[in-house]
Structures are given as C-alpha cells and as structure tokens.
Amino acid sequence: xxxxxxxxxxxxxxxxxxxxxxxxxxxxxxxxxxxxxxxxxxxxxxxxxxxxxxxxxxxxxxxxxxxxxxxxxxxxxxxxxxxxxxxxxxx
Numbered sequence: 001x002x003x004x005x006x007x008x009x010x011x012x013x014x015x016x017x018x019x020x021x022x023x024x025x026x027x028x029x030x031x032x033x034x035x036x037x038x039x040x041x042x043x044x045x046x047x048x049x050x051x052x053x054x055x056x057x058x059x060x061x062x063x064x065x066x067x068x069x070x071x072x073x074x075x076x077x078x079x080x081x082x083x084x085x086x087x088x089x090x091x
Contacts, residue, residue, distance in 0.1 A: 016073035
C-alpha cells in the first residue's frame with residue numbers, strides 16, 4: 001500500500017538551499033557506490049566497506065554544511081530587512 005504525502009512544509013530557511021550543489025554531492029556519492037561495488041566484486045570487501053563508511057560520513061558533513069549555508073543566507077536576508085515568509089507571517 002502506498003502512502004501519499006498531501007503537503008510538505010519546508011522551513012523558510014531552506015529557500016536558500018543550493019539544490020544544484022546538493023545533487024552534485026549525491027552524484028559523487030553514487031560514483032563511490034559504484035567503486036565500492038567493483039571493489040566488493042573483486043573480492044576486496046574490507047576496502048569497499050571502508051570507502052562507503054568514509055564517503056557516508058563525508059556526504060553527511062557536506063549536506064549539513066549546505067543546510068548551514070542556507071540558514072546563514074536566510075539570516076543575512078532577515079538582517080537586511082528583506083521581506084520573506086517570516087516577516088509576512090508576523091506583520
């Protein structure tokens with residue numbers, strides 16, 4: 001049974017998220033998954049697992065950094081007094 005999402009609320013802070021950069025990081029992760037699959041098929045399971053473990057930690061750090069950058073840009077926009085969802089809701 002499929003579940004359908006009726007609505008998704010995205011925080012205003014993520015309006016500034018670099019989606020292109022996020023997709024680029026995911027593409028690099030997919031290339032590493034392919035490399036790990038090759039290593040595993042060649043009998044080097046330990047190297048494959050080490051690669052995946054290192055890359056997962058790296059991907060998480062990089063995605064977290066992109067989210068942090070979006071929050072910083074959002075904060076700068078608020079400090080400059082530019083209208084945004086946050087100001088409209090208050091006023």
